Amino acid sequence: MARDRGPDPGLALGQKYFAVGLRFAAGIVVFTLVGYGLDQLLGTVALFTVLGAIGGAVLSFLSVYRELTTDRQVDEDGPSGKW
Secondary structure: OOOOOOOOHHHHHHHHHHHHHHHHHHHHHHHHHHHHHHHHHHOOOOHHHHHHHHHHHHHHHHHHHHHHHHHHHHHHHOOOOOO
16 A cells, blocks of 8 residues: 655645746736836837836846745755754
């Protein structure tokens, strides 16, 4: 009889990084759409769309970078600081 050992830890890690990638992409899309909406509202030609895309990419990158470096520190230091 096979023992049920719970979820595969590799699969859980993959889901975590998949969610990070989706958050990165969603940040770019949301900021781009906000910029597009501002362009439509103010009558400008792609100014805020481009700024929104660049701003979304930069802010999304910083968010992902901060999360991944925090995860790395937790892996090295343990969940509650230095051992």
